[in-house]
Amino acid sequence: MRTCHYSRDKRSKLLGERMAIHNKSHHNHALMSLNKMRKDNSLKHKTAADFSKPDKTKICLNIMDCCDFLKAIPDNSVQLICIDPPYNLELADWDIYDNYIEWAAKWLDEAYRVLSMDGSMVIFGGIQFRDVKSGDLIDIIHYIRHNTKFKLINTIIWRYKNGMSAHRYFANRHEEVIWLAKSNDYYFDLDSVRVPYSEKELALALKDKRLNPENTMKGKNPTNVWEIGRLNGNSKERVGHPTQKPIEIIGRFVKALSYPGSVVLDFFAGSGTVGRVCITEGRHCLMCDNAITSIDYFNKHLELMKNLGQNADYIEISSVDDFFTPIFQNSTTSALLCKKMVK
Numbered sequence: 001m002r003t004c005h006y007s008r009d010k011r012s013k014l015l016g017e018r019m020a021i022h023n024k025s026h027h028n029h030a031l032m033s034l035n036k037m038r039k040d041n042s043l044k045h046k047t048a049a050d051f052s053k054p055d056k057t058k059i060c061l062n063i064m065d066c067c068d069f070l071k072a073i074p075d076n077s078v079q080l081i082c083i084d085p086p087y088n089l090e091l092a093d094w095d096i097y098d099n100y101i102e103w104a105a106k107w108l109d110e111a112y113r114v115l116s117m118d119g120s121m122v123i124f125g126g127i128q129f130r131d132v133k134s135g136d137l138i139d140i141i142h143y144i145r146h147n148t149k150f151k152l153i154n155t156i157i158w159r160y161k162n163g164m165s166a167h168r169y170f171a172n173r174h175e176e177v178i179w180l181a182k183s184n185d186y187y188f189d190l191d192s193v194r195v196p197y198s199e200k201e202l203a204l205a206l207k208d209k210r211l212n213p214e215n216t217m218k219g220k221n222p223t224n225v226w227e228i229g230r231l232n233g234n235s236k237e238r239v240g241h242p243t244q245k246p247i248e249i250i251g252r253f254v255k256a257l258s259y260p261g262s263v264v265l266d267f268f269a270g271s272g273t274v275g276r277v278c279i280t281e282g283r284h285c286l287m288c289d290n291a292i293t294s295i296d297y298f299n300k301h302l303e304l305m306k307n308l309g310q311n312a313d314y315i316e317i318s319s320v321d322d323f324f325t326p327i328f329q330n331s332t333t334s335a336l337l338c339k340k341m342v343k
Contacts, residue, residue, distance in 0.1 A: 043118045043187040051260040053282030060317040061287045066267040069288040070110035072320040078114045079262035082253050082274050084124040101139050118187045120257040121180040154179040160230045192255040194219030239300035241271035250277045258283050272298030279314050
């Protein structure tokens, strides 16, 4: 009988390899249970159906500099940041910056700090500006990629039919929006924004064995090209702000990237559309703008909601400090939010 002798180092190596193989096995129930527990506790695998809307949405709208406003917000406390920053096109006093990226870097760094680990940030912008001084999304993405830990998840193309004519270039009929996440475990509720199939499309999709029939019945992924009309002068949701975005596009981001009872932040409030959507969808909302007219625009939104028979009730909060304290006492998602705050 041949006896095989191994050195201590070689025996340890073999034992380690066997343990590694064992740990990869589907029969390792302890490891599977641990992974399941991690999965169940993660927002990554939850949808809006797993949460309840708060009785009333909390809204805080301050008129102040965005960077000062951000400094008052606690770490890891915001689920979604949805902003439409100035493009530096010198259209108004609020749209003029000598060094746009130097200024943008300040609020980008603060935005990363206040976002929860499963949170997202959405930035409206454009890449069609030829002036180096302009607030081009290309420059913003370049700064983000080389100076922050943000992850670029999607570039959304907002396509629309109406727009200005052009004679020296192809007329523009779209805008770009970038979706950033703080980590790979970002919250994303696709079911809340699925687009219904037509009757013909649904019949064909149900025959496709590659598709999950249950998900197919819920609708299709809207993709990253969204055909949503711009607001014209006669639009019923117009409140007067020159760069107001449609409720539909803001609503899609709020529903997909935040959950009922979570906090949404817009530190370039402008028309206040983000606040209006948050009232409708049951999200708490922090807003600021450096123009006092933002309050008037938001009040017009409330009037429009009441005229349409929509619920426009909310709790007005005067400061960031007061904003967070009652959320943890009254929100049905307080346990989750508190847990995220202390990470």
